[in-house]
Amino acid sequence: MTQPFLAAFSGTAVEFFETIVIAYAVLRAGHAREALGAVVLGHAVMFMLATAFFPLYRVLPMDGLTLLAALLLTAMGLHWTQKSLRRMARQERPRWATDPMGKVNVAEATTYGFSFLVFAVMLKSSLIEAAEILVVVVPVGAASQAWSQVILGVSTGIAVVSLAALVLHGQLRKIPEVKLKLAAGLLLGALGVSWLVELV
Numbered sequence: 542m543t544q545p546f547l548a549a550f551s552g553t554a555v556e557f558f559e560t561i562v563i564a565y566a567v568l569r570a571g572h573a574r575e576a577l578g579a580v581v582l583g584h585a586v587m588f589m590l591a592t593a594f595f596p597l598y599r600v601l602p603m604d605g606l607t608l609l610a611a612l613l614l615t616a617m618g619l620h621w622t623q624k625s626l627r628r629m630a631r632q633e634r635p636r637w638a639t640d641p642m643g644k645v646n647v648a649e650a651t652t653y654g655f656s657f658l659v660f661a662v663m664l665k666s667s668l669i670e671a672a673e674i675l676v677v678v679v680p681v682g683a684a685s686q687a688w689s690q691v692i693l694g695v696s697t698g699i700a701v702v703s704l705a706a707l708v709l710h711g712q713l714r715k716i717p718e719v720k721l722k723l724a725a726g727l728l729l730g731a732l733g734v735s736w737l738v739e740l741v
Contacts, residue, residue, distance in 0.1 A: 545687040548614060548732050549694025551725040552677030555621070557702045558718065559635075560670040565706060567663055575660040583667025591675055603684070604740065610680035611736035617677060618730025625723035634719060677729070684736075
């Protein structure tokens, strides 16, 4: 059963890639500590929240969890697919890919001191992306009970994107993120629909 792994991997990789691109731009602008610290803290906070609320899924009916996971995957898959197709038709890219600094409204560093404002802005971006990862992986894990696959999928997604950032770094903005999101959207949508069919 590879569906939980695929859902967790694709959802994590797409969202974490956006975080990495923005963080890399902030880092290159002279805010390395702020960028790295915010990414680590943002994802750590979301992980702790997910862990804290983890026991709640046990009191929910399994069919309800499966239905929730299927609906979320289908909705997110359709949303990503529609958005990607629209951008491909217009030959445009998301702002975080073309102007990551503008996305978070951060200017290049003019001093060597730690900027709490930059850190806060980057932390907000990191928290949002981490939350979107949880929207995918938590229902999938709860519904499938395949937590080992979900955790492996999340870990693999983060590792692959991090490795790509280390290897490519300066070429990150040339990666066709619209096509990647389209592929992930189609995959998540297909998984969601297949789960809905199984419930019928």
